Amino acid sequence: MKNKITLLILSIITSCGDVGISPELQEDLSYLEEALGISVSYDMRIGPLDGAAAARCYRYPVKRVVIDIEKIKAAGDSLRLVMLHEIGHCSFDVRGHEETSLKEVGCPTHIMESSNKQIRCEKYIGQYISQLKNN
Numbered sequence: 001m002k003n004k005i006t007l008l009i010l011s012i013i014t015s016c017g018d019v020g021i022s023p024e025l026q027e028d029l030s031y032l033e034e035a036l037g038i039s040v041s042y043d044m045r046i047g048p049l050d051g052a053a054a055a056r057c058y059r060y061p062v063k064r065v066v067i068d069i070e071k072i073k074a075a076g077d078s079l080r081l082v083m084l085h086e087i088g089h090c091s092f093d094v095r096g097h098e099e100t101s102l103k104e105v106g107c108p109t110h111i112m113e114s115s116n117k118q119i120r121c122e123k124y125i126g127q128y129i130s131q132l133k134n135n
């Protein structure tokens, strides 16, 4: 009996701590977690998405982010900025989008804009991170 309870407790602990992150996302995720001062506690995986979306935060049935890395590469977008945007939805609970004017062509003024996030816009990442932290 005691062994069964111990096993049950162990399986609960390990299932809760098992966050699935695709290896290709780990480096950018670690950077973003440190910069934002948070720890992502949901799955973030690479996978195909239907329609135009290149990434998506799902809230149900379990919170998770799916990133269509092929679309991001094809658009010349920044994986790090797309991940930051999805973290805004999933970790900072931003439901909609901020639609402001573009800072420059292809670069949003606010990280929660729905517009594309080109690789060269990574120079604004400090500003984007502050926007989420002060959200």
Ligand SMILES: [Zn+2]
Pocket (backbone or CB within 6 Å): 085, 089, 096, 097, 112, 113, 114
């Ligand atoms: Zn969005």
